[in-house]
Amino acid sequence: MNAPFTTLDDDTLDLGDLPRSLGFMLRLAQISSFAHFFREFADCDVKPGEFTVIWVIGLNPGVKQGALARTLHIKPAHMTKLVQRMVRDGLVRREIPSEDRRSVRLSLTPAGEAHLKRYRGNFLAVHSAERIGLTESESRQLLALLNKLTLQEAPECP
Amino acid sequence: MNAPFTTLDDDTLDLGDLPRSLGFMLRLAQISSFAHFFREFADCDVKPGEFTVIWVIGLNPGVKQGALARTLHIKPAHMTKLVQRMVRDGLVRREIPSEDRRSVRLSLTPAGEAHLKRYRGNFLAVHSAERIGLTESESRQLLALLNKLTLQEAPECP
DNA sequence: TGGAAAAAGTTTCCATGTAAACATTCAGCC
DNA sequence: GGCTGAATGTTTACATGGAAACTTTTTCCA
DSSP states (O other): OOSOSSOSSTTOOOOTTGGGOHHHHHHHHHHHHHHHHHHHTSSSOOOHHHHHHHHHHHHSTTEEHHHHHHHHTOOHHHHHHHHHHHHHTTSEEEEOOTTOTTOOEEEEOHHHHHHHHHHHHHHHHTTOHHHHTOOHHHHHHHHHHHHHHHHHSOTTOO | OOSOSSOSSTTOOOOTTGGGOHHHHHHHHHHHHHHHHHHHTSSSOOOHHHHHHHHHHHHSTTEEHHHHHHHHTOOHHHHHHHHHHHHHTTSEEEEOOTTOTTOOEEEEOHHHHHHHHHHHHHHHHTTOHHHHTOOHHHHHHHHHHHHHHHHHSOTTOO
16 A cells, blocks of 8 residues: 555646636647747747737738737737837837827838738748647637637726 | 828727637637636735646645646746745645655645645636636537647657 | 766746836816 | 826836756666
């Protein structure tokens, strides 16, 4: 009776109900998703957050920095740094509009447009159904559920 | 013709296909999930990662630190810091087994057990279906899809 | 056996992201 | 007009998490 109950195999752990915890599974899924992303963009130094920002600026030229931050759930302090880097890299243009000199309006430079055009396809393909081992229908379902989950959130409680 | 196409409303942005990007939606979902978590544990200072670690140690007393890290996809360097903090807080016990003095085996102290018992219910309840605005069936489906997604991952490519 | 290679953690340094205090500018009211 | 308060970003200081180099111990094999 000296054999311990647990840890018969040192590497097979009992997780209990953890795989039924949404928070835990979301974390694992995101790690997995990041792995896919960085496999696709192994050589070039494209980062998910940065590319998302460029994407949205491209679709909304002249967007206000704050609106962008709120929409993508990026904190203002962080957005400032992201924008500074992208401006430094010549991808984004900052403009202080005379109508409200507190705010900052963002648009893509030609280099930014080129960057977006170049990687747009890869970005969309990264999480295509077959790439992640789901059927087309499962993938749609998953996206629908995640959308619903996200929209439940209270919008900007102050 | 001086009215711009986009940005008619400064705060309503066109996201294009972004809501159909799994990576993006996973990020939003996790942010939403964190918000739920921290609303539940507003006063007490329970953190998701830390509690998960305590949970698994509780289920697998004597688990090796490395096995824990691999299972939860926490990097060894980070795990070291987590464990140091939990030991400092008196929740976890570290033990160097004489059979392999490189490794570290972890178990809960009585205080750790008490902590686990005390918050276990809340932890499970945080993401119950009705809390997150999904039906019971949707919640099950979502978890199943996330599980499938995660399991597709190549196991520990060296 | 004894020396090279692997395994397990730790340390150090860095990137990412947040919170709190701080300008600056605008809006509204007296 | 001029002051108060809100809105918008920025700065600073800190927390979180990861990569790479390092230490110690074990394994393996010549």
